[in-house]
Amino acid sequence: MRRTALVVGLTITLVLGVVLSAMAGQLAVAPSEVIGSLLRAIGIQNEWAPDDPVTEAALLVVRFPRILMALAVGAALAVAGAVMQAIFGNPLAEPGVVGVSSGAALGAAIGIVFGLTALGGWSVAALAFLGGLVATLLVYFMSRANGRTEVVTLLLTGIAVNAFGGAGLALLLFLGDSASREQIIFWQLGSLNGSRWQEAIIVFVVAAIGSVVAVSIARRLDLLSLGERNARHLGLNVERLRIWSIVLVALLTGAAVAFCGIIAFVGLVVPHIIRMIIGPSHRGVIIGSAFGGGALMLFADLAARTLIPGADLPIGMLTSLIGGPFFFWLLFRARQRSGGWA
Amino acid sequence: MSAPEVAIRAEQVGLVLDENRILDAVSIDIRRGEILALVGPNGAGKSSLLGVLSGDMPPTEGRVLLDGRELDSYRPIELARRRAVLTQENAVTFPFRVREVVEMGRSPWARTPQFEDDQAAIAAALAKTDVSHLADRRYTRLSGGEKARVSLARVLAQRAGILFLDEPTAALDLRHQEEVLRTAGELAAGGAAVVVVLHELSLAGAYADRIALISAGRLARLGDPATVLTADLISEVYGLDVEILTQESTGRPIVLPKRAPHSG
Numbered sequence: 001m002r003r004t005a006l007v008v009g010l011t012i013t014l015v016l017g018v019v020l021s022a023m024a025g026q027l028a029v030a031p032s033e034v035i036g037s038l039l040r041a042i043g044i045q046n047e048w049a050p051d052d053p054v055t056e057a058a059l060l061v062v063r064f065p066r067i068l069m070a071l072a073v074g075a076a077l078a079v080a081g082a083v084m085q086a087i088f089g090n091p092l093a094e095p096g097v098v099g100v101s102s103g104a105a106l107g108a109a110i111g112i113v114f115g116l117t118a119l120g121g122w123s124v125a126a127l128a129f130l131g132g133l134v135a136t137l138l139v140y141f142m143s144r145a146n147g148r149t150e151v152v153t154l155l156l157t158g159i160a161v162n163a164f165g166g167a168g169l170a171l172l173l174f175l176g177d178s179a180s181r182e183q184i185i186f187w188q189l190g191s192l193n194g195s196r197w198q199e200a201i202i203v204f205v206v207a208a209i210g211s212v213v214a215v216s217i218a219r220r221l222d223l224l225s226l227g228e229r230n231a232r233h234l235g236l237n238v239e240r241l242r243i244w245s246i247v248l249v250a251l252l253t254g255a256a257v258a259f260c261g262i263i264a265f266v267g268l269v270v271p272h273i274i275r276m277i278i279g280p281s282h283r284g285v286i287i288g289s290a291f292g293g294g295a296l297m298l299f300a301d302l303a304a305r306t307l308i309p310g311a312d313l314p315i316g317m318l319t320s321l322i323g324g325p326f327f328f329w330l331l332f333r334a335r336q337r338s339g340g341w342a
Numbered sequence: 343m344s345a346p347e348v349a350i351r352a353e354q355v356g357l358v359l360d361e362n363r364i365l366d367a368v369s370i371d372i373r374r375g376e377i378l379a380l381v382g383p384n385g386a387g388k389s390s391l392l393g394v395l396s397g398d399m400p401p402t403e404g405r406v407l408l409d410g411r412e413l414d415s416y417r418p419i420e421l422a423r424r425r426a427v428l429t430q431e432n433a434v435t436f437p438f439r440v441r442e443v444v445e446m447g448r449s450p451w452a453r454t455p456q457f458e459d460d461q462a463a464i465a466a467a468l469a470k471t472d473v474s475h476l477a478d479r480r481y482t483r484l485s486g487g488e489k490a491r492v493s494l495a496r497v498l499a500q501r502a503g504i505l506f507l508d509e510p511t512a513a514l515d516l517r518h519q520e521e522v523l524r525t526a527g528e529l530a531a532g533g534a535a536v537v538v539v540l541h542e543l544s545l546a547g548a549y550a551d552r553i554a555l556i557s558a559g560r561l562a563r564l565g566d567p568a569t570v571l572t573a574d575l576i577s578e579v580y581g582l583d584v585e586i587l588t589q590e591s592t593g594r595p596i597v598l599p600k601r602a603p604h605s606g
Contacts, residue, residue: 089435225435235422235450280436
C-alpha cells in the first residue's frame with residue numbers, strides 16, 4: 001500500500017520535475033514543446049516538436065543534459081548515503097557530513113591546480129574518486145568501536161576530515177591561478193550549471209551501475225543492522241562487504257562531486273524519508289533513494305536557477321539550507337529517543 | 343544406547359588477549375542431544391570460551407574441531423548453517439519489524455532447498471518464544487525482555503544443529519526464563535547440541551545435562567549437576583559460602599548463598 005503510494009508519488013514527481021525543468025529558464029518553453037522535443041529525440045516525429053531552432057537548441061544542448069545530470073547526481077548521492085548508513089550502522093552517516101565529499105573535492109582541486117591530466121578528461125574525476133575513497137576509509141576506521149559507530153565519534157571525525165579538506169582547498173586556492181581558483185570555488189559551492197552531455201552520461205552510468213550493485217547487496221546490508229557479530233553468525237563475510245561498500249560509496253560520491261562539486265545532505269534526507277515511508281529494508285530504501293534523490297535534485301536545481309531571475313544559485317548552498325535544519329532535527333530526535341548520543 | 347555424538351571438540355584451548363591470559367588449557371566436548379551449561383564468576387572467561395567454541399575468536403593455543411574439522415577452515419556461511427549464536431548484544435540499527443528480524447535468521451539458507459521451510463521456521467520460532475503477537479511491531483520499540491525473546495526467535499529460526507546461548511535469561515522474567523530453558527531442552531531432545539552461559543546456578547542445575555564450571559580461565563570441573571554443584575566447590579570458586587538444597591519433585595540441586603537470620 002505505502003509502497004504503491006511511493007511509486008506513484010515518485011513517478012508523478014519525476015515526470016513533473018523533468019517537464020517543469022525543461023520549461024523554466026530565460027527562454028520559456030511550452031510543455032507541449034518539451035514533450036514534442038523529447039519524442040523527436042527518440043525518433044518519433046510529431047506536431048508538438050518546436051520549429052524554432054533556438055528553442056530546440058536550448059532544450060537539447062542546455063536543459064536536457066542538465067536534467068540528466070540532476071537525476072544522476074541525486075541518485076548517486078542518495079544511494080551513497082543509504083549504503084553508508086548501513087555499513088556505519090548509523091542513520092546519520094552521509095557523504096557530505098562526514099567529509100567524503102570534502103575529500104573528493106580536495107582530490108579534484110589537486111587535479112585542477114597542478115594540471116594533472118595523466119588520464120585525460122577522466123583525471124579530475126579519478127582524483128575525486130581517490131580523494132573520496134581516502135576520506136571514507138579514514139572516517140570509517142577512525143569512528144568505529146565494537147562494530148558500531150557512535151554519533152559523537154562519527155560527527156567529530158567528520159569535523160576533522162572536513163576541516164582538513166577545507167584547509168587543503170584553501171591552500172590550493174592560494175596556490176592556484178585565477179582560472180583554477182574560480183573552478184575550486186565552484187567545487188565548494190556545488191552547481192549543475194554548464195552540465196554537458198558527456199559529463200552527464202558518465203555520472204548517469206556510474207549512478208545506474210552503483211545503484212544496481214547496491215540493490216544486489218541490499219539483503220546483506222539488512223543483516224548488518226543486527227551488528228557485525230550477529231551478521232557474521234548468519235554467514236555474512238562482513239569484512240568483504242565492508243570494503244566493497246566503501247569503494248561503492250566513494251565511487252558514487254566521487255562521480256557526483258567530480259562534475260558538480262559538494263552537494264551535501266541529499267544522502268541524509270532522501271534515504272531517511274524513504275525509510276519513514278516504506279520501512280528500513282535496504283532493497284526498498286536503495287531503489288527509492290535512487291529515484292527520490294533524482295527527484296529532489298531536479299527540484300532543487302529548478303529552484304537554484306529560477307528563485308532569483310537571471311541568477312544561477314549554487315545548488316550545494318540550497319541543499320545545505322534545507323538539509324542543515326533537517327539534520328539538526330534528526331540529531332535532536334536521536335538524542336531524545338536513546339536518551340544519549342549512541 | 344550408543345555413545346553421545348560429539349559436535350564440537352576443544353583440545354587444550356588457550357586464549358591470550360593483549361598479554362592477558364583469558365583461557366588456559368580448556369578441553370571440552372560439546373555433544374549432540376544435550377544441554378551444556380557454562381557457569382562461573384564474572385570475568386572467569388565464560389563468554390570468551392563461548393566465543394572460541396562458536397568460531398568468533400580463534401584460540402591462541404590448542405584447537406577446536408567441528409565435526410572433526412578445524413573450526414577456522416569453515417567459511418562463514420558453512421558455519422552459519424551448522425551453528426547459531428545468541429549474543430548478549432542485540433541492538434538493531436534501523437526500525438525493522440519483528441518478523442523481518444526473525445526472517446534474517448533464515449538468511450544462511452537462501453538459495454538452498456531448506457529455503458522452502460522459511461515461513462514454517464519463522465512461525466515456529468515466533469511461537470516458541472512467545473512473541474507471535476509482536477510480529478508486526480518495530481523491534482526498536484520493544485522492551486528489553488521482548489527484544490531478548492525476539493533475538494532468541496531469530497536464532498531458533500536459523501535451525502542450526504548447534505546452539506550457543508550467551509545469558510539468554512538475563513533480561514527475562516521468571517516464566518520466560520523457564521520457557522527459554524525448556525525450549526533449549528526440547529531442542530536438545532531433538533538432537534541439537536546446546537551450549538548456554540548462565541549466571542543462575544539453580545537454573546543450570548535444573549536444566550543442564552552437564553555443567554562446566556569455569557574459574558580464572560580454567561575448567562574447574564565438568565560433569566552432571568550433582569557433581570559440579572557441590573557446596574565446597576561453589577563456595578571456593580565464587581568466594582561465598584553456599585548451601586545446596588534438593589528440589590524434591592525433580593531431585594535437582596538448588597544453590598543458595600548462606601545467609602544470616604534477620605535479627606530483630
